Amino acid sequence: MIRCEYHCPRALGEALGLKAAVPGARVIAGGTDLMVRLRSRELAPAALISLRRIPELAGVREEQGGARIGAATTFTDLLDDPVVARDYPVLARAAARVGSRQIRNAGTVGGNLANASPCADSALPLLALGARVRLERSGGSRELPLDDFFLGPGATALAEDEILTAVILPPPDIGARALFLKKGRVKMDLAVASVAVLLSMDGPVCRKVRVAAGSVGPVPLRLREVEALLEGAAPTPERTARAAEVAMRCVAPITDVRSTADYRRHIVGVYLRRALESLLGREAA
Amino acid sequence: MKGDYVGQSLVRLDAEDKVCGRATYPGDFEMEGMAWMKILYAGRPHARVRGVDCAKAEALPGVLAVLTSRDVPCNEYGLQYPDQPVLCGPCDKEGADEVRFVTDQVAAVIAETEAIAEQALGLIEVDYEDLPAIFDPRQALEPDAIRLHPAYPGTPIHPELVFEFNVASRHRIRRGDVESAFEQADVIVESEYEIPGQEHAFLQPEAGLGYLDEQGRITVIAAGQWAHEDRAQIAHAMALEPEKVRVVYPAIGGAFGGREDESVQILLALAAQKVERPVKIVWSREESIVARYKRHKVYARARWAARKDGTLLAAENHVVADAGAYVYTTNKVMGNLLLTCNGPYRIPNVKTDVLGVYTNNLPKGAFRGFGAPQGNFIAESQMNKLAEKLGLDPVELRMRNLINPGEPMPWGSELPDDARGLKDSLEAVAERLGWSRDESGYRAPAKAARAGDPPHIVRGVGLAIGHKNVGFSFGYQENAWAGMELRGRGDEPEEGLVFAASSDVGQGTRTVIRQMAAEALGLPVEKLRVEPTDTAITGSSGSCSASRMTFMIGNAVRGAAEAVLARWREGQRPARAEHTYLAPKTTQIDGQTGAGDPNFSYGYVAAGVELELDTELGTYRFPRVICANDVGQAINPRLVEGQVEGAVIQALGWVSSEHFIERDGVAQTTTLSTYLVPTIADIPGEIETILIENPEPHGPWGARGMGEMPFIVVAAAVQHALRQAAGKWVDDFPFTIERVLRALKQER
Numbered sequence A: 001m002i003r004c005e006y007h008c009p010r011a012l013g014e015a016l017g018l019k020a021a022v023p024g025a026r027v028i029a030g031g032t033d034l035m036v037r038l039r040s041r042e043l044a045p046a047a048l049i050s051l052r053r054i055p056e057l058a059g060v061r062e063e064q065g066g067a068r069i070g071a072a073t074t075f076t077d078l079l080d081d082p083v084v085a086r087d088y089p090v091l092a093r094a095a096a097r098v099g100s101r102q103i104r105n106a107g108t109v110g111g112n113l114a115n116a117s118p119c120a121d122s123a124l125p126l127l128a129l130g131a132r133v134r135l136e137r138s139g140g141s142r143e144l145p146l147d148d149f150f151l152g153p154g155a156t157a158l159a160e161d162e163i164l165t166a167v168i169l170p171p172p173d174i175g176a177r178a179l180f181l182k183k184g185r186v187k188m189d190l191a192v193a194s195v196a197v198l199l200s201m202d203g204p205v206c207r208k209v210r211v212a213a214g215s216v217g218p219v220p221l222r223l224r225e226v227e228a229l230l231e232g233a234a235p236t237p238e239r240t241a242r243a244a245e246v247a248m249r250c251v252a253p254i255t256d257v258r259s260t261a262d263y264r265r266h267i268v269g270v271y272l273r274r275a276l277e278s279l280l281g282r283e284a285a
Numbered sequence B: 001m002k003g004d005y006v007g008q009s010l011v012r013l014d015a016e017d018k019v020c021g022r023a024t025y026p027g028d029f030e031m032e033g034m035a036w037m038k039i040l041y042a043g044r045p046h047a048r049v050r051g052v053d054c055a056k057a058e059a060l061p062g063v064l065a066v067l068t069s070r071d072v073p074c075n076e077y078g079l080q081y082p083d084q085p086v087l088c089g090p091c092d093k094e095g096a097d098e099v100r101f102v103t104d105q106v107a108a109v110i111a112e113t114e115a116i117a118e119q120a121l122g123l124i125e126v127d128y129e130d131l132p133a134i135f136d137p138r139q140a141l142e143p144d145a146i147r148l149h150p151a152y153p154g155t156p157i158h159p160e161l162v163f164e165f166n167v168a169s170r171h172r173i174r175r176g177d178v179e180s181a182f183e184q185a186d187v188i189v190e191s192e193y194e195i196p197g198q199e200h201a202f203l204q205p206e207a208g209l210g211y212l213d214e215q216g217r218i219t220v221i222a223a224g225q226w227a228h229e230d231r232a233q234i235a236h237a238m239a240l241e242p243e244k245v246r247v248v249y250p251a252i253g254g255a256f257g258g259r260e261d262e263s264v265q266i267l268l269a270l271a272a273q274k275v276e277r278p279v280k281i282v283w284s285r286e287e288s289i290v291a292r293y294k295r296h297k298v299y300a301r302a303r304w305a306a307r308k309d310g311t312l313l314a315a316e317n318h319v320v321a322d323a324g325a326y327v328y329t330t331n332k333v334m335g336n337l338l339l340t341c342n343g344p345y346r347i348p349n350v351k352t353d354v355l356g357v358y359t360n361n362l363p364k365g366a367f368r369g370f371g372a373p374q375g376n377f378i379a380e381s382q383m384n385k386l387a388e389k390l391g392l393d394p395v396e397l398r399m400r401n402l403i404n405p406g407e408p409m410p411w412g413s414e415l416p417d418d419a420r421g422l423k424d425s426l427e428a429v430a431e432r433l434g435w436s437r438d439e440s441g442y443r444a445p446a447k448a449a450r451a452g453d454p455p456h457i458v459r460g461v462g463l464a465i466g467h468k469n470v471g472f473s474f475g476y477q478e479n480a481w482a483g484m485e486l487r488g489r490g491d492e493p494e495e496g497l498v499f500a501a502s503s504d505v506g507q508g509t510r511t512v513i514r515q516m517a518a519e520a521l522g523l524p525v526e527k528l529r530v531e532p533t534d535t536a537i538t539g540s541s542g543s544c545s546a547s548r549m550t551f552m553i554g555n556a557v558r559g560a561a562e563a564v565l566a567r568w569r570e571g572q573r574p575a576r577a578e579h580t581y582l583a584p585k586t587t588q589i590d591g592q593t594g595a596g597d598p599n600f601s602y603g604y605v606a607a608g609v610e611l612e613l614d615t616e617l618g619t620y621r622f623p624r625v626i627c628a629n630d631v632g633q634a635i636n637p638r639l640v641e642g643q644v645e646g647a648v649i650q651a652l653g654w655v656s657s658e659h660f661i662e663r664d665g666v667a668q669t670t671t672l673s674t675y676l677v678p679t680i681a682d683i684p685g686e687i688e689t690i691l692i693e694n695p696e697p698h699g700p701w702g703a704r705g706m707g708e709m710p711f712i713v714v715a716a717a718v719q720h721a722l723r724q725a726a727g728k729w730v731d732d733f734p735f736t737i738e739r740v741l742r743a744l745k746q747e748r
């Protein structure tokens, strides 16, 4: 049994106040990551602050041509959301691959990012889409690119008194298409490796390419070298194969209970090439 | 024969309760004044316990008692042979002070709360003398290996239990002369197989409640597969008359053979007696995985010979199985492996050796199929390879060699007259997979890539067939008891009670018993109630395993119905009767040649597997699996389909994602996030069940056993499909990504 102080604020201001006032307090959203760590006694916070009853944190809103996703939006909410379906389908595709329905009903985007696991499924499409995150504390707020949010496994740019309140998506890139591919050991599993690719063409050449890879480094990785290799160039089969090779070189996977470093690297290469070929309409992924 | 109730898919009795969360499992019971128990495991694979000091643990406030070896009146237990101490430690039983695997139990704490019990475990001081250990059964066979058990004599009931060196059980078939047959052969296939163990992974971890009932009987509510055997083993360890002990089964969350042997029962009984209060225990998932027996891991060598036209000439199989630290049901598992590893084929020259060998690994025991899955994999892999080497179609090769009803099997007894299911199931599967047939025989469909498949996807199709005995037998007189009571005043009974000690492990046995009782009594099913499985009110219906329960209890129900109806007609009110059904006699098999008549009934099955392989990633899926099963008569077709689908999925898990790993006697896959049971998203796109109904003459309404059969043929069919897709035979499974990629690399 887990015993600790529990707060369930009804407004963001209240939550931010509690976070600043209660030393050692942790926020809890869906609890799908946190409860595992509490049960194994890896963590024993002095207090929990629930984000489930805070209206400002829930749901997706169109904002300045783009979208604002409340940090406590669940994966199920994302999957049901018409703005996401229309403008950011790759995010829905990744949300659909998170755990099981029960996990998607409880797990949130904010929790997924704040937990800062290299395998976080939502992080990869969000990196590819150029998302920013909004961090707030009592009396202040800041925004930074998602790329700068992850500092290491389980480590983020969040300060002790801050809460991640929203993910901000830029207006959708007209003509860009994106794909998310994930390999687990079984279907309902954390990623052994995963790849998200966004591609926008300008005639025969790639205008914009964004590539992110999961479970192959200390944080969800942007593969900028791969992006640079493709942008402004014609994506011939030779070049996409080269891109795959570069991707395999850029990642830094480890061997653990779920897979080996070699195999993870291999998956990144295969998935990157397949994603590109599929986005180019040359091959089914 | 179909009837008003037999052959109808009635909804399961427990369906609503389970769906609504109302069903009570062993861990759900609570009682006034209840205490909690926790178990101390040795944590070393082989050691002598020189002493156990409980003073500090006993002094902890809230601790009621600590049980150790000296608290067990007769410190031994085991279903087939009592070779395991209940609690390891010094006592008057020779060898009981030895720990033989890491989760051998040393002490149990009973306390006011679970947390106190757990805390007290850390205060128990055990003085161990570590001993050298053996983890590979092949090394355990070497002449200078240390011996793990004293030399018990083979017992008259189980002559195969030899306890020579580290051989726990030994089985053989000798027929004809294999050596000269190999000289005449056109084609020989030689292989080495490594067949993995498996964790039962049932939903409900072991749990239970022990207490003294209103009559002062030591009572245990737990989940098992044979209530009266639980009672006998508790009574044996406590040196009590069985009548002083009572065992009750509530809802049970799966078993698959994993509840065949005792888990928490004996300690709960001892604890309740010791503290004279109700005592509860609930194992964690991790305990359920690390502290219990598994399917036997098997190392096999096979060498089979045929003539050009496909006629089988000889089969030589040598099988060594890791039995782990104690015998459990190893002799039964190995016995069935012996009978299935030559397949259902006419082979004039057979030499088979099967050894179950003690090691310091986790014990191995019963698991759906009882050795038949391992045996069948050897036989069917050999057949598929022979077909390829001979350039013959695999269906055709089987048809040419299948034993006909009335012909002898390798151990001499005849294949029963009703064994048409072998051919029927093979034909049905081949047809669904697209096989055709002309004057030259059966022909596989042309291999066609599916339109729209990307270049990295290749497909393969595989098949296998098999048979397995119903029941334990090998000379054991199979029996099952049922009782009935009809109530009412007029001519028509108003209410009927059915008594049976069958264990509803999720297969729906109580539902089926009620259907058969309604059929036999000619009463509407709504008027019948199946009483709980409780040794205080029922006789023994035998074990719910070995695909035997419907067959056995159906016959008992029929006998009881006939008897109770006669009494009712005579005017007895309420009318009561009971009946014990005895299955046809069987014999032990000869220790040197295997000759004998070990079984009274068999089930027949075939499976076809379609596999889709990603050649770049080494991963695969199963778009379609077909399973044809001769069930004699499906008493409840929907439940039978459930058994087929469940068995197919469980077997696919065994060959693909499940990988039970032990290192130096320590389980490495200790959670469900490292031991990967297929999720609902991993199951085949389609599982097609074909029920074949050739009536079994001794079966109730023609039914035969079927719960294990669909499991046994899946592994070889998958290997066959993988061969088609990857271009290599992979002889060790699970077919992990690494193994598949290696095969693909060798091919290119």
Ligand SMILES: Cc1cc2nc3c(=O)[nH]c(=O)nc-3n(C[C@H](O)[C@H](O)[C@H](O)COP(=O)(O)OP(=O)(O)OC[C@H]3O[C@@H](n4cnc5c(N)ncnc54)[C@H](O)[C@@H]3O)c2cc1C
Residues within 6 Å of the ligand: A026, A027, A028, A029, A030, A031, A032, A033, A034, A035, A036, A051, A071, A072, A097, A098, A099, A100, A103, A106, A107, A108, A109, A110, A111, A112, A113, A114, A115, A119, A120, A121, A122, A158, A162, A163, A164, A165, A188, A189, A190, A191
């Ligand atoms: C069975 C199972 C399967 C899973 N499968 C997947 C999968 O396939 N893919 C995947 O990516 N993940 C998976 N997960 C992990 C988990 O579900 C996700 O990471 C989920 O998004 C976490 O969100 P949550 O709301 O439950 O976070 P919580 O557990 O509530 O919180 C996680 C961490 O983030 C902190 N936190 C939460 N919200 C905020 C916030 N707004 N601001 C600051 N800090 C915050 C918490 O303090 C905690 O440290 C799985 C988990 C389980 C148990």
